Amino acid sequence: MSSTLASALPVGARSGRQRRFSVIPGFGLTLGYTLLYLSLIVLIPLSAVFFKATELSWPEFWRAVSSPRVVASYQLSFGASLLAAGINAVFGLLLAWVLVRYSFPGKRIVDALIDLPFALPTAVAGIALTAIYARNGWLGQFIEGELGFRIAFAPPGVLIALIFIGVPFVVRTVQPVLEELDMELEEAAASLGARRWQTFRYVIAPVLLPALLTGFTLAFARAVGEYGSVIFIAGNIPMVSEITPLMIITRLEQFDYAGATAIAAVMLVISFVMLLVINGLQAWTAKRTGRTI
């Protein structure tokens, strides 16, 4: 091991025209490890998806990914995921704010509760949510029975499930940033005559925004891929409440592996583009507020 390292390092040094000296050693080794790890865990499995999809000709591929039911499922999956991530961004920020800024009895317990959606098997979450929001459930009997608004077995149910699984992502990314935010800054702003709104707008928001965007992105990405909890509460009516992962499973159940991977490939591309845009947005806000992430 040590001999290979010793011989590998000078070669790397010679091939680079201008070698930049870094204070931290081991760049070659750690980058190599990073690439290997990413390849084994992420890149190779994902490229298998594209390879399998290439078994289809273009017209077949297009038919598989553009049938009306599949298109309706894209709309629901991406629409509900964006909406859920947006709602989580607002209320997750509120939760994080309460947890960081105030102290109250039972705070530790509330803090621990936030992580529950991480740990709970999603199927359990789905069944629990369905039981509560169904017409004979605790909440469902009022919301659906009295108000006539249907949650379980309809698109709002999908939204609720996606909000549930996304909460911890926003809270846990915003919380540490809020904790580090010095209260003295706010006091300074106040003493310089800033109104509360101005303090929030010019002092707090710029610091929080990148973290909030990260939380939003994570919650969104998680929601797009969610299957287990949604499937129980959605009702799965074609054209109305079918999510894209269900369409993939449906293809698999019909032994249509290529069709399933075709839809999966489209999902991957859309998700990747959306994440790229959000990351770009994040870099832009960071630059605008003069911060480096």
Added chain:
Amino acid sequence: MLNRIAKVSLFAAALAAAGGTWAQKSVELLNVSYDPTRELYQEFNPEFARYWKEKTGQSVTINQSHGGSGKQARGVIEGLQADVVTLALAYDIDEIGALSGKIPDNWQQRLPHNSAPYTSTIVFLVRKGNPKRITDWDDLVKPGISVITPNPKTSGGARWNYLAAWGYALKHNDGNQTAAQEFVGKLFRNVAVLDSGARGSTNTFVQRGVGDVLLAWENEAFLAVNELGPESFEIVVPSLSILAEPPVTVVDGVVSKRGTAEVAQAYLEYLYSPAGQRIAAKNYYRPRTPEHADPEDSARFPDLELFTIDEVFGGWQKAQQEHFGDGGFFDQIYEVR
């Protein structure tokens, strides 16, 4: 070095010999099945083990795997070492043969009665007192009736539901396909929740209280009524339904490798024996030879007119392609309004 090789090979030989004798004394079988057969095979397996021990002196352990029929078939295609498969419909076994080559094309002729040792049919489960007065398929397409069935794309049982409705509509419209399509379309537009599997739909209907009527396997409906209380649900038998034949077969590609061909074959044949038929009837499956069932078990099965998939739809391959394939009749129900 040589010494070490000798030692290792000696050890290996001893191990093989031990393994060999062990294999003769006991054997394991994996039966890959679909959801509602859980209780049936729980009772049948020990019975077969006793019979096999008596006959050959070999003890057999049978492992069970249950899940949606299509999902289970996919498992076998992808390498699940199933000695026998006992699935919800012939199409799934056809696909194992076609995609993995582990089962020959003529598998369905290898055992009596299309390789289906027991049958079932599709009936309605309604809430106690039948408040919506549902008596036959016609009632399911009326406005305001909420129907629960699993998705035919993902559930074997749901395909039987769908085809039963289609067959009924054909018969009452002089074989007119367009009328049948319209009838089934209306029925599915009354569906409130499309779960992915039969058990999921039963839960939605029973536990969540959604829907006026559940289309279910007869055995599943009996189970729901008996397990969950005859005071809450009752079974409605339509005038006409489909003869559901859940088939069984040996997976040749697996048993030849594992050396379990003989016991696997005997396992399936035992399903046709008087003991096997009695257990099937006890678990609400209709036996092929009713004389072997306990009379009180037989008495539970109502008489109704049944048609087979071969008679009305020309077999599973054709039905699958026309009705459940991409852009097939089922897709058209939802996509073209």
